[in-house]
Amino acid sequence: MQSTRVVPTTEDDPSPSKSSTKSLLDSPQQSDDSGKSEPRTDARHDNPPSHPDGALRASNPLSPIPKGKMPWWRPIYWSVLLSILQIINLQVLALLPLLLLALLFRTFWFSSKSYSRPPSSLNVAVIGAGWTGLQVTGQFKDLGVDSVRCYENMNDVGGTWHKSLAYSGLKIHTPSWMASFAGFPYTKNPPGQKPTKLEIEQRVHNTDLQTYFKKYATHKSINDKFVFNSKITQVSYDSKTKKGHVTIYNSKTKRATEEGPFDAVVFTGYATYPNKPDLPGENDFLANGGQVYHSCNVNDALLASLVSQNKKVIVVGAGKSSCDLVLQFVEQRGSRNLTWLFRRPYQFMRCEKFFHNRSVWGMLSGFMVMIFWMIALLFPQLSWNVLRGSGHAWTYRNTKDTKHDYSTFHFGMLDPRQRYILEHEAPQLVGNPVGFTNKGLRIEKDDEILIANVVIFCTGYRSGVDQIKTVKDGKPHELELDKKLFEHIICPDFPILSSCTNFSTTAGPMRGASVSEYLIYHLCVRRQASEEAMRVQANRLFGQFTLRQSILFADGFFQKWIRLLLDLVLRGLIPWQHLLIHFIQILLFGFTRPPTMNLLPRLPKKWRKGGGAELREELVIKDGVYGGFMAET
Numbered sequence: 001m002q003s004t005r006v007v008p009t010t011e012d013d014p015s016p017s018k019s020s021t022k023s024l025l026d027s028p029q030q031s032d033d034s035g036k037s038e039p040r041t042d043a044r045h046d047n048p049p050s051h052p053d054g055a056l057r058a059s060n061p062l063s064p065i066p067k068g069k070m071p072w073w074r075p076i077y078w079s080v081l082l083s084i085l086q087i088i089n090l091q092v093l094a095l096l097p098l099l100l101l102a103l104l105f106r107t108f109w110f111s112s113k114s115y116s117r118p119p120s121s122l123n124v125a126v127i128g129a130g131w132t133g134l135q136v137t138g139q140f141k142d143l144g145v146d147s148v149r150c151y152e153n154m155n156d157v158g159g160t161w162h163k164s165l166a167y168s169g170l171k172i173h174t175p176s177w178m179a180s181f182a183g184f185p186y187t188k189n190p191p192g193q194k195p196t197k198l199e200i201e202q203r204v205h206n207t208d209l210q211t212y213f214k215k216y217a218t219h220k221s222i223n224d225k226f227v228f229n230s231k232i233t234q235v236s237y238d239s240k241t242k243k244g245h246v247t248i249y250n251s252k253t254k255r256a257t258e259e260g261p262f263d264a265v266v267f268t269g270y271a272t273y274p275n276k277p278d279l280p281g282e283n284d285f286l287a288n289g290g291q292v293y294h295s296c297n298v299n300d301a302l303l304a305s306l307v308s309q310n311k312k313v314i315v316v317g318a319g320k321s322s323c324d325l326v327l328q329f330v331e332q333r334g335s336r337n338l339t340w341l342f343r344r345p346y347q348f349m350r351c352e353k354f355f356h357n358r359s360v361w362g363m364l365s366g367f368m369v370m371i372f373w374m375i376a377l378l379f380p381q382l383s384w385n386v387l388r389g390s391g392h393a394w395t396y397r398n399t400k401d402t403k404h405d406y407s408t409f410h411f412g413m414l415d416p417r418q419r420y421i422l423e424h425e426a427p428q429l430v431g432n433p434v435g436f437t438n439k440g441l442r443i444e445k446d447d448e449i450l451i452a453n454v455v456i457f458c459t460g461y462r463s464g465v466d467q468i469k470t471v472k473d474g475k476p477h478e479l480e481l482d483k484k485l486f487e488h489i490i491c492p493d494f495p496i497l498s499s500c501t502n503f504s505t506t507a508g509p510m511r512g513a514s515v516s517e518y519l520i521y522h523l524c525v526r527r528q529a530s531e532e533a534m535r536v537q538a539n540r541l542f543g544q545f546t547l548r549q550s551i552l553f554a555d556g557f558f559q560k561w562i563r564l565l566l567d568l569v570l571r572g573l574i575p576w577q578h579l580l581i582h583f584i585q586i587l588l589f590g591f592t593r594p595p596t597m598n599l600l601p602r603l604p605k606k607w608r609k610g611g612g613a614e615l616r617e618e619l620v621i622k623d624g625v626y627g628g629f630m631a632e633t
């Protein structure tokens with residue numbers, strides 16, 4: 001029989017509350033599932049905390065972080081960066097005539113377009129009132145689509161940032177200017193007043209975001225568009241009329257109703273369904289008093305209670321949410337009783353390089369990032385190596401045996417303080433959890449058992465689109481979840497449904513503005529393509545995303561994202577120069593607007609100010625009535 005090593009996950013803990021943990025450790029359960037007893041070894045972490053006050057951080061949470069020295073080899077990487085930049089400059093110059101021709105052609109092509117129907121004649125259903133749902137709804141209204149219903153499963157706006165999903169300490173990891181609604185910057189000031197400099201640079205806490213979302217809805221007068229506690233369980237589509245209906249389950253009234261007809265159903269879900277691995281033996285662990293959570297369950301109260309009860313905690317995962325929770329634990333109590341377990345480290349951007357102080361040096365640094373994202377299109381490994389070498393990218397684990405995987409970048413940013421703690425004070429352990437035993441987590445390497453009271457999985461989220469049933473022409477229809485979407489947004493086999501999960505023209509909620517513009521263009525301006533034509537064109541796209549595979553959690557994020565943007569440019573949806581300007585705004589000057597798509601022609605006079613709304617079909621609610629309301633703050 002294979003032997004199993006049992007490894008306690010903590011340092012010896014002299015605190016009085018140890019007794020409760022001790023009983024778990026010293027009980028007859030000191031054996032693996034097979035009942036075999038093994039002596040306990042000493043506590044082990046791959047990087048024992050090196051900071052002298054590591055375990056005392058709770059009493060001194062703002063202790064200074066030592067300044068690191070610049071490595072001698074960094075200038076070499078910068079020289080490489082500058083040389084590559086020169087080569088790219090020459091290539092752009094050579095391509096300039098072609099790019100100018102493309103620009104002229106696009107301008108000419110779009111100037112010949114006109115509306116076939118007024119936007120005010122559309123009925124649109126939006127699924128999800130996260131920040132994208134809010135932006136999509138607000139932008140539709142600005143562009144003349146007034147009949148929008150935004151259905152939300154939860155009792156309030158917010159999505160990822162809703163209090164029932166936000167883990168302890170969750171903040172946006174970019175400054176607020178990159179996570180604001182288009183034309184409505186984050187501020188606590190009354191609408192119309194400018195944000196303070198501090199607010200512009202601030203990484204906003206989830207509760208403040210929630211308040212900001214409501215302020216946006218009130219400012220846009222769209223409160224009455226939201227229908228809460230309402231889960232869309234089914235979308236049906238009639239391919240003759242090209243209209244759809246949605247079935248809504250209201251968790252308060254426990255009744256299902258049907259509403260429609262809609263010209264478009266826009267799914268905005270992104271990261272609200274926890275993705276937790278189903279490891280064998282979890283029930284044994286739970287039956288023995290163990291606790292298992294997904295990161296989204298670990299709110300302030302739970303974290304405080306785990307800390308006060310001195311529980312042995314394993315945080316599983318390598319991405320941003322694991323970093324955030326590890327930081328919360330370390331900041332609150334030092335690194336005692338915590339193990340951070342991951343298979344391989346993720347790459348992060350250094351926050352201060354990406355969001356620099358707009359000095360000449362900072363701008364040059366931002367420019368380098370832009371160039372290297374583009375290089376990532378063809379040479380992701382080279383791109384990341386140089387970005388790491390030049391000090392733009394970073395990872396928390398730098399031992400010689402570490403295998404770096406440059407595909408595991410999910411757009412995380414960390415500041416110097418966070419990086420220091422994660423690298424020097426967080427008790428890291430590399431390993432692959434393969435199952436539970438009654439007293440902890442079994443990891444693949446050497447078949448060890450990590451003793452724990454609590455296991456927290458920081459293993460990402462799903463969008464939830466796979467939970468929606470679809471019916472086409474009266475018959476059940478299986479959505480092609482693993483096929484590419486037409487222009488990365490419309491389901492070719494079920495064109496009433498579009499998913500903006502991957503339509504990432506930019507970061508933050510602003511991409512919702514591009515979604516609304518695109519859909520109006522698609523429904524009211526361009527000629528409708530057949531399902532077959534859409535399927536063929538979807539297959540030709542460079543981007544790999546599907547309905548199920550969200551951009552955020554895709555391996556090789558940058559390469560795939562640049563491909564997606566390239567697709568949108570090649571399809572004529574975003575002018576290349578506007579995308580370039582957009583990146584220059586973000587990376588060099590530190591502000592952003594949604595990249596201008598310029599898809600919509602000038603609206604005829606008779607349709608301005610809602611003219612043409614009489615062409616809209618009346619929305620009918622079958623079996624039940626819904627009233628829009630905004631939940632109390």
Ligand SMILES: Cc1cc2nc3c(=O)[nH]c(=O)nc-3n(C[C@H](O)[C@H](O)[C@H](O)COP(=O)(O)OP(=O)(O)OC[C@H]3O[C@@H](n4cnc5c(N)ncnc54)[C@H](O)[C@@H]3O)c2cc1C
Pocket residue numbers: 127128129130131132133151152153154157158159160161170171172173174179230231232233268269270271272321461463464465468507508509552
């Ligand atoms: C921990 C974490 C931190 C992040 N930090 C950042 C950051 O700093 N900056 C950044 O740009 N991005 C960040 N992201 C990505 C982030 O999720 C998205 O940028 C953003 O929250 C997505 O918003 P959304 O509205 O598109 O989707 P979501 O926030 O996922 O909202 C979707 C909404 O749809 C609802 N819904 C889903 N299915 C249905 C249905 N069938 N019926 C009714 N309602 C439904 C859900 O309840 C939810 O409210 C982070 C993600 C996570 C998980």
